[in-house]
Amino acid sequence: MNTWERLLHTKPARRGLLMLLLVIAAALAAPLISPTSPDHLDPGARLLAPLSRSAAQPDTHHPGMLHLLGTDSVGRDTLSRLIYGSRLSLAVGFAAVLLGALIGTLLGVISGFFGGIIEAVTGWLIDVQLSFPFLLLAIFLLGALGGGKTAVICVLALATWVNYARIVRSQVLSIRNQGYVEAARAAGAGSMRIIFIHILPNTLTPLFVVASFSMAQAILTEASLSFTGLGLDPATPSWGTMLNDGRDYLLSAWWISTMPGLAIGFTVLAVLMLGEGMREVLDPKAAP
Amino acid sequence: MNASLLNVENLSVEFSTRAGSHAAVSDVSFTLCAGETLGVVGESGSGKSLTMLSLLQLLPNRATAHATRAQLGERNLLQLTRTELDAVRGREIAIVFQDPLTALNPVLSIGRQITEVLRHHFRLDPARSRLRAIELLARVGIADPALRMTQYPHEFSGGMRQRVTIAMALAGDPKILIADEPTTALDVTVQAQIVSLVAGLLEQTGMAAIWVTHDLALLARIADRVMVMFAGRVMETATCEDLFARPEHPYTQALLANLRQAEGATTAVTADAAARGCPFAPRCPAVADICRSTAPALSRAAHGGQIACWAGRE
Numbered sequence: 001m002n003t004w005e006r007l008l009h010t011k012p013a014r015r016g017l018l019m020l021l022l023v024i025a026a027a028l029a030a031p032l033i034s035p036t037s038p039d040h041l042d043p044g045a046r047l048l049a050p051l052s053r054s055a056a057q058p059d060t061h062h063p064g065m066l067h068l069l070g071t072d073s074v075g076r077d078t079l080s081r082l083i084y085g086s087r088l089s090l091a092v093g094f095a096a097v098l099l100g101a102l103i104g105t106l107l108g109v110i111s112g113f114f115g116g117i118i119e120a121v122t123g124w125l126i127d128v129q130l131s132f133p134f135l136l137l138a139i140f141l142l143g144a145l146g147g148g149k150t151a152v153i154c155v156l157a158l159a160t161w162v163n164y165a166r167i168v169r170s171q172v173l174s175i176r177n178q179g180y181v182e183a184a185r186a187a188g189a190g191s192m193r194i195i196f197i198h199i200l201p202n203t204l205t206p207l208f209v210v211a212s213f214s215m216a217q218a219i220l221t222e223a224s225l226s227f228t229g230l231g232l233d234p235a236t237p238s239w240g241t242m243l244n245d246g247r248d249y250l251l252s253a254w255w256i257s258t259m260p261g262l263a264i265g266f267t268v269l270a271v272l273m274l275g276e277g278m279r280e281v282l283d284p285k286a287a288p
Numbered sequence: 289m290n291a292s293l294l295n296v297e298n299l300s301v302e303f304s305t306r307a308g309s310h311a312a313v314s315d316v317s318f319t320l321c322a323g324e325t326l327g328v329v330g331e332s333g334s335g336k337s338l339t340m341l342s343l344l345q346l347l348p349n350r351a352t353a354h355a356t357r358a359q360l361g362e363r364n365l366l367q368l369t370r371t372e373l374d375a376v377r378g379r380e381i382a383i384v385f386q387d388p389l390t391a392l393n394p395v396l397s398i399g400r401q402i403t404e405v406l407r408h409h410f411r412l413d414p415a416r417s418r419l420r421a422i423e424l425l426a427r428v429g430i431a432d433p434a435l436r437m438t439q440y441p442h443e444f445s446g447g448m449r450q451r452v453t454i455a456m457a458l459a460g461d462p463k464i465l466i467a468d469e470p471t472t473a474l475d476v477t478v479q480a481q482i483v484s485l486v487a488g489l490l491e492q493t494g495m496a497a498i499w500v501t502h503d504l505a506l507l508a509r510i511a512d513r514v515m516v517m518f519a520g521r522v523m524e525t526a527t528c529e530d531l532f533a534r535p536e537h538p539y540t541q542a543l544l545a546n547l548r549q550a551e552g553a554t555t556a557v558t559a560d561a562a563a564r565g566c567p568f569a570p571r572c573p574a575v576a577d578i579c580r581s582t583a584p585a586l587s588r589a590a591h592g593g594q595i596a597c598w599a600g601r602e
Contacts (some may be wrong), residue, residue, distance in 0.1 A: 019335055179390030186385075187378035187405050187456060190370070199406060201395045 006281045013277020019270030023263075027086040029120025035065065035077055038084040038237040042075035047253045050078075070255040072245055078259050081237040085260060088238040089219050089267065092149065096156030096218040097211050103157060105207065109195055111165070112172025122165065129162045138221075142230045152231045156221055160214040167210055171203040205282045212275030216268045225263050239264050293496050294320040294343075294464060301520075303340045303350050312351070313338050313520040317586060317594075320464065325490060325497045327511030327528070329504050329543075332468030335520035336500045337386075340466050342366075344377050360464075369435035379409045382457035384486075386469040388449035392441040398425075398452055405459040424455040429485055447478035454486065458493075465490070465497045471506070483510060504547055508532060515594070516540050519567030522586055526593030536589050537597050539568045566598070574599045 007013045026033065050070040069078040111122035139153050145151035175181065176199065184198050225231030226240025227247075234241050239260040248255025301313035313335035330336045342353035343365050358365040360380060368376060385391045389460060393401060399421055406417040418437070425433035428451040441449060450470060457465060467507050471479040487510050490497050500510060507514050507528065514531045516523045516539065524537040535541045566572070569579040578598050589595035 178393075179385060179387055180393040182346065183385055183391040183453065183456070184384075184393075184404075185377065186344055186383040187460065188374045188376070188408060189378075189404070190374050193404075193408065197396070198393050202393070204395075 003281060010142045010280055011100055011276040012051025012273040013281070016270045016273030016275075019266060020274060022268075023086050023267050023270065024090065026083050027090050029085055030083045034080040034083040035068070035272060036080050038076065038081040039235075040076060041171060042071070045071050045074055045075040047071060047256075048075075049251065049253070050185070050255050065186070069259050071251070072242075072256045073253070078255060081242055082239070082259055082263055084237040085239045085242060086263065086267070087230065088236065089222060089240075089264070092153055092156070092238075093215050093219040093271075095153045096160065096222075098270045099153060099157035100160035100218075101207065101211055103241065103269075105162035105168050105200075105203070107161070108165040109172055109200065112169040113176055113191070113195055113199065119169075122169070126162050126165055129158075134159050134221075138225060139230060142225065147231060147233065149232060152222055152225060155225070156218045156279050159221065160218065163210050163214055164207065167206050168203050171206065175199050175202050197252060209275055209279045209282060212271055212278055216271040216275070219268055219271070223247055223260075291322055292319040293322050293360070295359040296343070296355060298570045299339060299342065299351045299353065299355040299358060301335065301342050301347065304352070305350070311520060313342070313353075314583075315482050315516070315585070316520075316522050318515055318522070318525060320498060322463075322496055323494045324512045325499060325510055326505035327514040328498060328500045328517060329502060329507055329514060330517035331502055333519075334517040336517050337468055338520075339517075340383065340468055340498065340500055343466075344381060344383065345373060346383075350561055375409075378405060378457075378460035378462065380462055381466060381467045382460050382462040383462045383468055384450070384453050384457045384470045386454050387473045388446055388470075389473065391453045392444075392449055394441055397438055398444070402437075402452070402456050402459055405456055409460045411551055421455075421459070424458055425452070427458070427489070428452070429481075430455075446474055447481060449476060450482055451480075451485065451578055454482075454489070458489065463496060465495050467497060467499045471503075472501075486510075504543055506581055516543070521567060521583065522594070522596060523568065524589065524593065524595045524597075525586070526589065526591050526595075530591035530593060534591050536591060536595050537568075538572045538574050538599065542571075542573075566596070 008017075015033055025083040045065075045067065048067050048071040050068060051066070052070070053066050065077075067079070070083065071077055072081070107122050107125075111119040137158070141155050141158070142151055145154070152205050181194055181198055184194050189197070222231060222238070223240035225241060227243045229244060232238045232241055234244065241256050246253065246258075249256055289504075295321070297317045299316040300311055302309045302311050316335070316339050318326065318360055328336045328339070338347065338351070341347050342351075343358065345353075345366070345368070347353060353366055355366055360376065363372070363376070365376070366504040390399045391558070392398070399418065402424060403412075403414070403417040406420055407411050412420065421437060422433045425436060430436050430448065436444075441452075444452065454470070457532075465486075470486070471482050474482060483506060486497075489495070499507065501507060501579060511528050513525065513527050515525045516531070516537065518539050523539045524531070526536075532542065532544065535544050564580050564583070566579040566583050569575050572579065576598055584596045586594045586596045
């Protein structure tokens with residue numbers, strides 16, 4: 001049985017994967033399944049509770065639109081914003097994980113393999129990064145960079161690269177003394193060849209686990225950054241900005257903040273369950 | 289005798305430690321002729337593996353090698369640039385290591401690991417390197433090579449893995465094959481198979497080989513000449529027949545006597561190549577005063593080989 005099949009046989013992984021696929025499907029099919037445009041303002045339908053309809057248009061005989069999850073303070077449909085928001089949350093999460101993994105893996109491999117000064121400098125960078133309160137750094141950077149999608153992705157990548165660098169470095173330290181690395185060297189392979197063909201593939205397993213956990217972390221952090229108004233532009237339909245929109249109406253219109261909150265919880269839970277399953281399958285020591 | 293392929297003179301390997309440098313190999317000299325199999329025998333820690341590793345600059349970081357000569361054809365092995373080194377490793381000199389369990393990368397298929405060597409040294413395209421790899425696997429006696437190519441190391445037994453590493457060593461079509469105790473980690477029955485496999489391959493290809501082992505009996509079967517090492521020094525070098533029939537060095541004599549009695553009842557000594565005098569002096573039956581103060585250099589022996597012993601040299 002290969003790893004993939006074993007993963008599908010683990011209960012949390014299967015459920016997490018299913019939940020995540022649901023979110024991904026919603027994100028991909030957003031224009032098809034969302035009732036209306038996420039930015040469509042309807043001043044006549046402000047703060048409508050879930051399951052209510054907006055008033056019928058005077059000049060047509062159509063009944064008003066059904067707002068399954070209600071509307072916000074300017075009359076935008078919550079469900080539509082939620083569906084479009086999944087695009088941003090997933091895209092930012094994936095991009096941040098990818099960028100963080102790339103930087104972290106590269107630095108981890110280089111420092112583990114070559115050692116010496118490079119390793120000392122990387123270790124120093126990791127220590128600085130770890131000792132610095134992340135939110136403070138994020139506020140500083142987003143203040144300087146001015147928010148926006150790219151800036152948020154960069155900040156999130158900056159927050160997570162350390163995890164990869166540490167894991168990969170420790171892996172490389174043990175792999176570089178393996179017999180097959182010496183054998184490859186004896187067969188004439190240069191350092192780059194050894195790193196990319198013999199060492200990197202051997203570090204992938206724990207990387208996947210770390211990546212799934214940082215994905216959850218990235219989605220959460222993106223939401224909290226947007227909530228505090230530091231991240232994405234408040235007009236963009238993202239789960240974090242929606243949370244922020246509903247802040248003033250928590251008591252009168254609970255759905256505005258609750259719905260994106262549930263969506264965040266659902267997605268993060270999905271990713272974490274998938275990660276937990278991966279850890280179970282890939283790490284023989286964690287097997288029950 | 290044929291032209292010499294590899295010529296090593298006064299090779300030393302030193303480890304630098306906090307307590308100063310420590311010689312693990314001292315003044316090792318030997319030649320290897322085309323088509324010849326040189327057996328290197330010695331106990332654990334006698335420096336035989338280090339000697340071989342130093343030839344390809346594969347020593348651990350803290351060890352350094354010096355030699356007055358380490359000539360492979362026109363080139364000095366210890367003064368190669370990085371690119372020259374990558375071209376010599378695997379292409380001119382290939383090594384088969386002791387432990388086939390660790391010498392293969394667990395996450396790459398067998399085929400990938402062999403074609404990797406082919407692509408690196410010959411720049412073969414994927415289709416041709418695949419064919420060549422299948423050919424190599426068939427040559428080392430692996431049944432159904434096309435299927436086995438797609439499998440991973442954990443699907444192979446120890447003996448089969450060692451066959452794969454031998455195929456990888458052959459992939460570069462090297463002039464010299466160094467077998468660094470390739471059978472030590474294997475079952476006795478499998479050992480015999482691997483030995484006859486390599487012996488057959490050497491005969492077919494006319495490749496020269498250095499076979500490192502602590503098993504003197506094994507060398508009797510496959511070696512043309514034998515070099516006996518002890519405590520980082522060469523004790524005696526002779527043709528296989530001479531060494532077994534007329535061993536001159538007291539250490540060799542002791543080894544052979546042990547072999548005949550099939551028991552290991554020699555007293556242990558701390559082997560220290562840096563110590564003054566002959567390293568074997570503490571347990572040599574023919575020890576003289578000079579043995580304890582000065583190490584004898586290699587000189588011509590009565591059987592035509594070389595010997596490092598004061599006895600009979602007054």
